[in-house]
Structures are given as structure tokens and as C-alpha cells.
Amino acid sequence: MYQYDTYDQAMVDARVADFRDQVRRRLDGSMSEEQFRPLRLMNGLYLQLHAYMLRVAVPYGTLSGAQMHMLGDIADKYDRGYGHFTTRQNIQYNWIKLEDAGDILADLATVEMHAIQTSGNCIRNTTSDQYAGAIADEVVDPRPYAELIRQWSTFHPEFSFLPRKFKMAVIASDTDRAAMRLHDIGIQIVRNAAGELGAAFYVGGGMGRTPMIAPLINACVPLDQIIPYSEACLRVYNRHGRRDNKYKARIKILVHELGKDEYTRQVEAEFAHLLTQNIEPPLAELERIKLQFADPAFEGGISDTLDRSDPDFALWVDNNTHVHKQPGYRVVTISLKPVGGIPGDASADQMRLMAKLAKDYSFDELRVTHAQNIVLPHVQKAELYTLWQQLDAAGLGSANLDKIGDIIACPGLDYCSLANARSIPVAQKISERFAAREQQIGELKLKISGCINACGHHHAGHIGILGVDRKGVENYQLLLGGSEGADTSLGTITGPGFDEDGIVDAIDKATDVYLANKSGEERFLDTYRRIGMAPFKDAIYAKEPVNG
Amino acid sequence: MVETQLRFRTDEPVGDPAVTVDSFGEQTNAAAVRVEPGDDARDLIPHLDRIKLVEVNFPVFGDGRGYSAARILREAGYTGELRAVGDVLVDQLAYLRRCGFDSFAPERELNLADAEAALARYAEVYQPTTDGRTPIWAKRHG
Numbered sequence: 172m173y174q175y176d177t178y179d180q181a182m183v184d185a186r187v188a189d190f191r192d193q194v195r196r197r198l199d200g201s202m203s204e205e206q207f208r209p210l211r212l213m214n215g216l217y218l219q220l221h222a223y224m225l226r227v228a229v230p231y232g233t234l235s236g237a238q239m240h241m242l243g244d245i246a247d248k249y250d251r252g253y254g255h256f257t258t259r260q261n262i263q264y265n266w267i268k269l270e271d272a273g274d275i276l277a278d279l280a281t282v283e284m285h286a287i288q289t290s291g292n293c294i295r296n297t298t299s300d301q302y303a304g305a306i307a308d309e310v311v312d313p314r315p316y317a318e319l320i321r322q323w324s325t326f327h328p329e330f331s332f333l334p335r336k337f338k339m340a341v342i343a344s345d346t347d348r349a350a351m352r353l354h355d356i357g358i359q360i361v362r363n364a365a366g367e368l369g370a371a372f373y374v375g376g377g378m379g380r381t382p383m384i385a386p387l388i389n390a391c392v393p394l395d396q397i398i399p400y401s402e403a404c405l406r407v408y409n410r411h412g413r414r415d416n417k418y419k420a421r422i423k424i425l426v427h428e429l430g431k432d433e434y435t436r437q438v439e440a441e442f443a444h445l446l447t448q449n450i451e452p453p454l455a456e457l458e459r460i461k462l463q464f465a466d467p468a469f470e471g472g473i474s475d476t477l478d479r480s481d482p483d484f485a486l487w488v489d490n491n492t493h494v495h496k497q498p499g500y501r502v503v504t505i506s507l508k509p510v511g512g513i514p515g516d517a518s519a520d521q522m523r524l525m526a527k528l529a530k531d532y533s534f535d536e537l538r539v540t541h542a543q544n545i546v547l548p549h550v551q552k553a554e555l556y557t558l559w560q561q562l563d564a565a566g567l568g569s570a571n572l573d574k575i576g577d578i579i580a581c582p583g584l585d586y587c588s589l590a591n592a593r594s595i596p597v598a599q600k601i602s603e604r605f606a607a608r609e610q611q612i613g614e615l616k617l618k619i620s621g622c623i624n625a626c627g628h629h630h631a632g633h634i635g636i637l638g639v640d641r642k643g644v645e646n647y648q649l650l651l652g653g654s655e656g657a658d659t660s661l662g663t664i665t666g667p668g669f670d671e672d673g674i675v676d677a678i679d680k681a682t683d684v685y686l687a688n689k690s691g692e693e694r695f696l697d698t699y700r701r702i703g704m705a706p707f708k709d710a711i712y713a714k715e716p717v718n719g
Numbered sequence: 720m721v722e723t724q725l726r727f728r729t730d731e732p733v734g735d736p737a738v739t740v741d742s743f744g745e746q747t748n749a750a751a752v753r754v755e756p757g758d759d760a761r762d763l764i765p766h767l768d769r770i771k772l773v774e775v776n777f778p779v780f781g782d783g784r785g786y787s788a789a790r791i792l793r794e795a796g797y798t799g800e801l802r803a804v805g806d807v808l809v810d811q812l813a814y815l816r817r818c819g820f821d822s823f824a825p826e827r828e829l830n831l832a833d834a835e836a837a838l839a840r841y842a843e844v845y846q847p848t849t850d851g852r853t854p855i856w857a858k859r860h861g
Contacts, residue, residue: 182843185841189840196833201830201833209780210810292783322855322856326844327845328815328818329814329818329848331814332783332814333783409784409786409787410784448794450846450848452854453856453860
């Protein structure tokens with residue numbers, strides 16, 4: 172994985188001093204909260220309902236054991252002994268003191284980490300495929316391109332005061348595991364008909380209150396022009412994106428209002444100009460970065476068989492491990508979704524254990540997934556049983572990847588000052604209600620947002636839940652039929668919302684309709700797409716028979 | 720008129736009042752122009768040879784359109800004074816300098832020691848702009 176050179180290290184070290192100075196000026200009163208706010212946000216520091224929250228960047232979700240270990244230590248030292256992995260492959264701490272923020276950044280810098288641009292109206296942490304470099308279906312490892320973008324976007328002088336936040340994702344596989352088309356810019360590294368690699372640019376996707384699937388605006392940007400092309404996309408947005416209404420300020424609204432063709436025309440004109448400005452890093456820089464993502468030293472000729480005699484282990488292998496490109500290895504996903512738990516939370520001890528397991532079994536590498544789980548990308552099959560036993564003993568052995576209990580949920584009204592409703596208790600109730608049936612129900616991606624900003628990706632859930640405030644009472648709307656994969660689609664609202672218990676009952680009815688209508692190997696989503704909303708709606712809103 | 724508090728040029732400041740972008744094209748003797756956030760800086764490109772001062776207004780610091788306006792003018796070869804006016808704050812200075820601004824007339828006076836510290840803080844940069852600083856990637860492959 173990527174290692175900082177002295178330049179990268181100097182940059183994060185300078186950032187620590189920079190932020191310490193900003194905090195000093197805020198605390199001594201020379202800067203108002205209004206002036207401080209965008210500065211702390213650009214460093215991932217939010218003021219939430221009860222305390223400051225600090226969001227730490229995990230570029231493209233990749234971590235070393237030492238980095239994960241440090242995340243655990245920070246949870247103990249500055250927070251309440253846990254952290255929350257997010258849908259953007261980052262981690263956030265919910266109980267931070269402003270006075271400690273500089274020290275936390277200094278600790279992070281010792282392991283080549285930071286909180287730069289994890290919030291604010293700037294280019295955020297770039298995300299990627301959590302299986303990058305480990306599976307056979309990718310054209311190349313997408314992470315070198317994401318690292319190139321990380322460096323270009325860090326303290327970008329022109330794009331630090333955009334109309335609104337800006338999220339980029341890079342993948343290199345037709346199987347989209349990063350919800351690429353739901354980003355402001357989604358890039359897919361592709362091989363064109365001539366066999367050359369290039370970058371397909373999808374611009375103007377997003378969730379929030381106006382969900383949009385990004386259209387393709389350029390099918391194959393040459394690899395050494397990814398930066399000027401991105402710069403052109405951003406410049407058109409920075410100049411013409413709406414600033415009169417924060418709810419219409421994302422690039423998706425600009426692309427929608429201009430139309431894809433006119434937006435593309437403006438980008439291409441700006442791109443042609445920028446190509447005259449010599450701002451593109453040479454391919455040698457990409458090659459330098461690529462070398463650092465070279466495969467680890469896989470062992471050849473090792474056993475490709477597995478002892479499945481322990482049924483609990485076999486279930487976990489079937490649910491939570493994925494085919495690796497190297498014979499004898501598997502990709503392991505550690506579920507952070509125990510029954511009744513808070514989705515995405517890990518204790519300090521669990522983080523340090525995962526760090527150790529990465530060192531022992533996975534070439535010292537981990538990934539954070541946008542579904543709020545942790546991946547050990549390269550594990551020998553022969554070591555899976557020992558690994559699983561250690562995970563299981565630490566409460567990390569849930570065999571529920573992509574099942575109904577593998578819920579994506581935002582922090583909701585338990586933490587977030589924007590939320591209208593709580594997400595966590597709903598997730599906990601659903602996870603408990605369906606735990607015994609989740610294998611029978613099969614793949615079902617359930618996503619919960621506590622407000623219309625859609626941090627819990629409810630639009631893209633096979634089942635989505637949106638918490639709203641209805642006259643001071645928490646109310647939950649139900650959506651069906653969303654998806655974030657290569658077959659991206661947006662969910663449809665079933666009808667009137669429910670209270671906290673009612674939403675769990677409604678999901679129960681929806682899964683019954685699926686099981687009664689399921690044909691062959693269909694997943695919930697497939698059945699929904701085949702039979703449509705009506706049977707689900709009939710069951711969910713059917714009048715209960717009245718007694719007597 | 721607000722004082723210019725920081726200036727990184729050695730030539731004499733222009734005293735002319737700045738006219739709007741709209742009226743600039745008609746006033747053939749004007750040498751100073753003021754760009755508001757909604758203006759298209761590219762409208763000035765045909766006239767760059769007679770412009771000595773461009774003021775770019777930041778009514779609120781969070782409106783970042785002026786950064787693009789500045790880079791567009793510098794990329795088009797403009798070498799005159801480029802002044803950031805309005806809600807210009809210490810922590811925006813380094814970004815503004817990188818985009819080509821070489822004078823600053825903040826509506827609220829800046830603490831000079833803080834300003835100097837902010838401008839000096841980052842020894843290296845990841846991106847090339849027209850400010851002439853060598854990006855990190857160029858140093859790596861020098």
C-alpha cells in the first residue's frame with residue numbers, strides 16, 4: 172500500500188501546526204465561530220448534538236495494521252473507547268474535545284493519517300472498491316488513481332470553497348462495489364477497444380434529497396489527463412454551481428439544469444484550455460504510485476481446499492469470504508453488524524485485534540467498506556478457521572454480509588444535529604427481529620437514513636428507510652427497489668410512513684411477500700423488480716382483521 | 720474605499736476607480752475593473768493589455784467563484800495587479816496567493832503576524848498553478 176515520502180509527511184505535519192493555530196485563534200477569541208466553522212469542517216471537526224465529532228480520512232478505505240491500531244488507541248485516549256466506520260470508508264469519533272483535536276491530528280500524523288477535507292465544501296476523501304487488488308474481475312487496481320486524486324485534491328487552491336461538498340470514487344471493475352454512479356464524480360478505469368487503459372467519467376450523481384444517477388460524460392479520458400479533466404469538471408462547477416440555495420448546490424443539480432450535453436460541452440472546452448497549462452502530473456508519477464500497490468508476496472502452490480466440518484464456520488465462509496485472484500487465498504469481510512449492535516461501530520479492543528489479525532494473516536492490510544464493515548483482503552484458506560475463531564471470540568464473527576442484518580445506518584438523532592429521527596434503534600430492532608431468518612431471506616441490502624440528507628444511502632437500499640419528523644414525532648418512510656451496484660436504481664416510497672415498531676412490522680410483511688413470490692434463486696430485489704410494488708403495498712397496508 | 724493591507728508587487732499601485740465588468744467594454748480608457756462573483760472573468764480577456772488592476776470581490780468568504788476568476792485571468796496571461804477585496808480572511812490567503820492574487824484589501828483588518836504565519840506554513844504544494852511554485856510531483860521526477 173501507499174507509503175508517504177518526505178513530501179507527503181511534511182504536508183500532514185504542516186497541517187497539524189496549521190490546525191493547532193486555528194484552534195488557538197478560536198479559543199483566544201480572535202476568530203469568530205462563524206469564521207472558524209468552515210476551517211474546522213475542512214478538518215473533519217463537526218459540532219454535534221452533544222460534543223465535537225472528528226472524522227478521520229481513510230483514503231480509498233485502505234489501512235495498515237499500525238494505522239488501525241492507532242485508531243483504536245485514539246478511541247481509548249480521546250473518546251469513549253469506540254469509533255464509528257462510515258459509508259465513505261472513514262472513521263469518526265463522537266465525543267471529542269476541541270482542545271484535544273490538535274493532539275489527535277499529531278498522533279494520526281505519526282502513522283501517515285490525517286483528517287484533511289473530511290468535511291466542508293471541498294473535495295472530500297476519495298473512495299474506492301474495498302476488494303481492490305484482491306480480486307480477478309478488476310481491469311487494474313483502482314487505488315493508484317485514487318491516490319493521484321488524493322494528492323491533487325489536497326489543499327487545492329481553487330476548489331476549497333465550492334458551492335457544496337464534493338465526493339469522488341474510483342473503481343476498475345464492472346461490478347461496482349463503491350456506488351460509483353452515486354458520486355459527484357465517479358471514475359471507472361476501463362480498457363478501450365484498442366486495449367488502452369482510460370478513465371470513464373460519470374458526473375453529477377448523488378443521494379441527498381434529490382437522488383440522481385450520474386450520467387457518463389466521457390467514456391475514456393487518457394490516464395495522464397485524469398487530473399486536468401477532473402479540474403475542468405470542478406472549474407465549471409465552481410463557477411456555475413448554484414450558491415443561492417444549499418439544497419440545490421450539489422453538482423448533480425447543475426448537470427441536471429444545464430443538461431448533460433451542455434455541461435459536457437463546457438467541461439470539454441475548459442479541458443482543452445487546461446491542457447495548455449501543463450498541470451498534469453507525468454505518467455512517471457502514476458508509475459511511482461503504482462509500484463507501491465504491487466501485490467504482496469503471495470505464496471504459490473498452497474492448498475486450495477477448506478475443512479468445512481464446523482457448520483458455523485462454513486456458514487461464515489459462505490457469507491463473509493469472497494473468491495481471491497490468487498489460488499489458496501480468500502478475501503475476508505469482518506462484519507461490524509452483530510445482532511442488536513450499532514452498525515459500523517468497533518471498540519478500541521476490536522480495532523487493535525483487527526490490526527493484529529491483519530498483521531498475522533493479511534499482509535498487514537485492511538480495508539474499510541462503504542457498507543461499514545472491515546475487509547482483510549488476502550487471507551490463506553488454510554488460516555481461515557483460526558482467524559474466524561479469534562474474530563468470533565471478540566464479537567466479530569457475524570456471518571451476515573449482504574444479509575438483512577448487514578444494515579447501513581447513519582448516526583441519526585442519537586448524535587447528529589441535522590437528523591430528524593433516530594436510525595440506530597431502528598437498525599437494532601430490525602437486526603434482532605430478523606436474526607433467525609436472515610439466511611432464509613438471503614441477500615437483502617437494508618439502509619437507514621435519519622434525515623433527507625441520505626447519509627445512510629436509503630435511496631440505494633433494496634429496502635430503504637428514511638426517518639422524518641412529522642409534527643414532532645419520529646416517522647419512518649419505507650422505500651423498496653433501490654440498488655447501488657452495476658444495476659444502480661433508486662428506491663420508491665411505498666406510501667404513508669410508520670412509527671418505530673410499525674416500520675419493523677412493515678419490513679416483516681415485505682419479506683413475507685418476497686418469500687411467497689420468490690422464483691428460483693431470485694434475491695429480494697429481483698423479485699421486487701419482477702412483480703412490482705403492488706403486492707408489497709397490498710400486504711404492507713392491508714387492514715388488520717377486526718376481532719368480534 | 721478599503722485600504723490595501725498586503726501587497727506583493729513593487730510597481731506603483733493604480734489609483735483609478737474600478738468599473739464594473741459590464742461597463743468596462745464601453746469605457747475604453749478605464750484601467751481598473753471590479754469582478755463580482757457572478758461575472759465571467761473571460762469577458763475581460765480581449766482587454767487584458769490595457770488593464771492594470773483587477774479587483775475580485777468576495778462578499779462572503781465562502782463564495783469561492785473568485786478563485787476561478789483569478790486563475791482564469793492569470794492563465795490568460797494577465798500580469799497586472801490582482802486584488803482580493805471584501806471578506807478576505809487569514810486562512811484564505813495561501814489559497815488566494817496560489818490562484819494569482821498579489822494584493823489584499825480585506826474589509827476587516829488582518830492580524831499581520833497571523834497572516835505571515837499562514838502564508839509561510841506550507842513549504843510544498845501538490846498542484847501547479849501560475850504562481851510558479853514547483854509541485855511535489857515535479858520535484859519527485861526532477
